[in-house]
Amino acid sequence: MSAIFSDPMFERGATLLAGEKIEGFDSTGAPVAGEQQAGNDMVGQVKAFVDADPVSGDRHSSRLVYCVAARYKGDDVDDASTIAGNMYTFNAAASLTEFSVAGTAAGKTVAADVNAGKAHGVLDEYLTGKLRTNDIVWLVVKGPTTVNSTGAVTAGSMVAQAGTAGVAAAIGATGASTVAIGQAIDAAASNKLRVNLVSNSI
Numbered sequence: 001m002s003a004i005f006s007d008p009m010f011e012r013g014a015t016l017l018a019g020e021k022i023e024g025f026d027s028t029g030a031p032v033a034g035e036q037q038a039g040n041d042m043v044g045q046v047k048a049f050v051d052a053d054p055v056s057g058d059r060h061s062s063r064l065v066y067c068v069a070a071r072y073k074g075d076d077v078d079d080a081s082t083i084a085g086n087m088y089t090f091n092a093a094a095s096l097t098e099f100s101v102a103g104t105a106a107g108k109t110v111a112a113d114v115n116a117g118k119a120h121g122v123l124d125e126y127l128t129g130k131l132r133t134n135d136i137v138w139l140v141v142k143g144p145t146t147v148n149s150t151g152a153v154t155a156g157s158m159v160a161q162a163g164t165a166g167v168a169a170a171i172g173a174t175g176a177s178t179v180a181i182g183q184a185i186d187a188a189a190s191n192k193l194r195v196n197l198v199s200n201s202i
Contacts, residue, residue, distance in 0.1 A: 009042055009069065013054045013126035015080075016042065016069070016136035042136060043097040045069045046202050051144050054126055060194075066142035066202060068121060072135055073100040080131040085148040085192070086166035087181070088139065089113035089120045096201060099139065101165075111161045111177040119201040120161070120181065122147050142199040144185060149193035153184050159195050168193055 010016050048066050052059040073091065077083055088099040089110050096119050114120055121139030125146040131137065147168040153159060159168050159182050163175020171180050185194040 009045070009047070010136075011054050012049055012065075012067070012124050012138055013128060015072075015127070015129070015131060017132065018129075042069045043071050046141075047138075048143075061144055063144050063196070065140055065144060066199075067124070067138040067140050068096055068202070069136050070096070070121070070139045071098045072131060072137055073098050073133065076133055077131040080127040080129055083131070083166070084123055084127040085125045085146050086123050087120060087147060087161055087168060088123060088166070089118045090139075092118070095119045110165060111163055111175065114161045114177040114179050114181065117179075119199075121199075121201075122195075122197065140197060141201055142197050144194060144196050147193050147195050149188045149191055151188070153188040153193055155184050155187045157184050158182075159184050159193065167191075168195065 010018065046066060046068055048064040050059065051061045051063050051065050070090065087110060088101075090096055091098045091100055110120065119141070121141040122145050124138040124140065127137060147159070148166060149168045150162050150164055151169050151173055153168070153170045158171040158180040160171040160173070160177040160180055162169035162173060168181065169176045171178070180198070182195040182197040185196055
């Protein structure tokens, strides 16, 4: 079996450090915690997961979900489920290895980044617990995932990054990216949307 389908390093729904006490930092400023070292050799790696809930085991489809291990450079988040499913673009100087915020600081918008062709992904929809600065998480870059959304989106329609930070919308919505990130699998419900992401990044 190809390594892309095995040895996932850590499961979806968790971070690499998974709440371990940070004991120090390496020469790059990355954290060292217990047996899990800084993780510099892990960032940027691509792994494929089955499209299933890691806790219940419920399988959503027979498709594979392609994820990139990325270092989170934003502020600590006490409850990561509040941002799970948000869309992010990778930091410009660390494409496919680091991401920070979904926000609009200094006029930056994810929609503009997507229009510019920058690599992007969706923060692991199953992520829970505390997310600490410099920890490593999975960003979905290709395949089916649940994305936070805004407005009405019908099943089968093309989806874009919305003008609102981190969420998806129907392509053509006011302020949304003009570049499709994928196709809606189901209609949006309760500001959640199942999307089959497309990506040329991997």
